[in-house]
Amino acid sequence: MEYIHRDLEKKIKELAEDYSCILITGPRQVGKTTLFKKLMDENRTVVSLDDLEERKLAQTDPAMFLQMHDLPILIDEVQYAPQLFPYIKMAIDNGASASSFWLTGSQAFRMMELAQESLAGRTAIIHMSSLSQHELYGAGDNIEFSVDLETLKQRSKNGTKAELSELYERIWMGSMPGYRSGRYKDRNVFYSSYIQTYIDRDVSELITNVDKLVFMDFVRAAACRCAQMLNIHDIANDVGVSDETIKRWLQVLEKSDIIFYLRPYSNNLLKRTVKTPKLYFFDTGLVAYLTKYTTPEILENGAINGAILENYVVSEIRKTYQNEADECLMWYYRDKDSNEIDMVIESDGMVHPLEIKRSVNPGSELTRAFRILDKGAVPRGKGAIICMRSELSAVDSENYIVPIWTI
Structure with missing residues (x-):
């Protein structure tokens, strides 16, 4: 190993x-x-x-x-x-x-x-989370992600380029050390054992008399909704339990670090924002296993290909801060007029909007929603489109184009 x-x-x-x-x-x-x-x-x-x-x-x-x-x-x-x-x-x-x-x-x-x-x-x-993209493929020291040009240039120097198929292989393989270090060779057996151990130990301790098979159905139903706004009632209908049960079970997943949320960004000047969080898993390999995508190629062309890519980017940005024993203020934005920004991070008294796309050549129209943050109480800083472009680039002087492999 x-x-x-x-x-x-x-x-x-x-x-x-x-x-x-x-x-x-x-x-x-x-x-x-x-x-x-x-x-x-x-x-x-x-x-x-x-x-x-x-x-x-x-x-x-x-x-x-x-x-x-x-x-x-x-x-x-x-x-x-x-x-x-x-x-x-x-x-x-x-x-x-x-x-x-x-x-x-x-x-x-x-x-x-x-x-x-x-x-x-x-x-x-x-x-501590699972292995980061930097730990698996990068060089040099870890750098907290920020929309700062010099930092982005350094990330480009430290990363290892990946085309679309290579990136989905990274996503599908996941980031668990036991599998990625070569200790365990069979990915399906590894993830099957992982989730079974988790249910047998942590879940059984936190939930009295839990039906393990039903709980497994619940975890799969949640995985199918990664990077989506949380809809408790839909998950409850899929699993066949009450909304209140799903709420309690989601709390268990969050307490166990299986999932985390992005809360909606809002302040006193942005009054029409939604209140529902978005759901993410800490490891995309676990999501791919639970949703039964058997190869990276099938995942790349599957129904959740955009959602799992977003999950990957959000979790990797989060890891860059965790690996410095630091926290990052991270949200997403959506309002009742359907204006949406995939991710908003705050640093040094400014908010920075981020859009995550599979596209190689994202258009400037993707940054239009960024302007909604100008109405907020916190000044808007530089924005970025995080996408499949092979090199660091820019839409204009205010918005960069950032390759996913640099995250």
């Missing part, structure tokens, strides 16, 4: 000099533990709470658990024993040295809640 270097390595090394506790959250099997193990030395104790005996001790006698294991320590799947957090807090308050506690957790929302309750100001919380 080949280890693929992660962009977060640099950030974790920096934080390890300042924080006694570092917590990495994220979906299952994205490489949280592997990353920590790559960075640690032989003096660090490693304990996994997948071990039921260790888990029982951590839950019933957390003080004894910490006495039994020397510092520095890596505790894997710490969400199984939230009882540890107050004792880790006490150890830090009593002078635990930098980098004493390294923790991983697969239920991101729950981990954030626990850490903020017990370890506020005492721990560095990092969100």
Whole structure:
């Protein structure tokens, strides 16, 4: 198995000099533990709470658990024993040295809640996703995506060009380290095992007496609607359960980092915007598997080819920020007059509109909707069309044309 270097390595090394506790959250099997193990030395104790005996001790006698294991320590799947957090807090308050506690957790929302309750100001919380396009195909340092010309030029230097068919192969293969590193060869078996493990462990823990087959139908129905405005009632009709059940199940998918949302952009001067979020999956390979596209070629010509391309771009932009342990203000725009912008990001006091297209030669008409943001309270900055153009270009002085392979 080949280890693929992660962009977060640099950030974790920096934080390890300042924080006694570092917590990495994220979906299952994205490489949280592997990353920590790559960075640690032989003096660090490693304990996994997948071990039921260790888990029982951590839950019933957390003080004894910490006495039994020397510092520095890596505790894997710490969400199984939230009882540890107050004792880790006490150890830090009593002078635990930098980098004493390294923790991983697969239920991101729950981990954030626990850490903020017990370890506020005492721990560095990092969100980790699956492999980014830069980690798989790029060179140089990770750069947060921005609509800045010099940054876009640098991205062009660091990326690896991809034609349409090559890009859909990237999308279809997904970004899970276990498969992309060569540890597991059969893609279908890998994703089948992944989703089954997720339902058996996380879902069964979060939802009492869940019908696993019906829940699997629900996940497939959601995948068919990636990069679309969320319609709970349509999903409920497909699956044969109530709207309220779908709402609860979507919350579980979000808490487990299987999905995320783009919320609609609005401010007090833009009063006709819609209120419904758009749904995205963290990994396009999982979407392709769930929607039963058996080859990249079929996916490229399939019914969701535009939606899954948008999902890919949005998730990759998001990763460029996560891999710097940073956050990006990201939305989409749609109003009741059907003006729509695929993505809006805010930085340095300006909003930047982005349109995502499969086209090689997008027309200038695609930027017309950008002007609607001029009516808002926040100034509009440079915009971009992210598309299949092979080289960085421009529509005009205010709007760039950005190749998808540079993201």
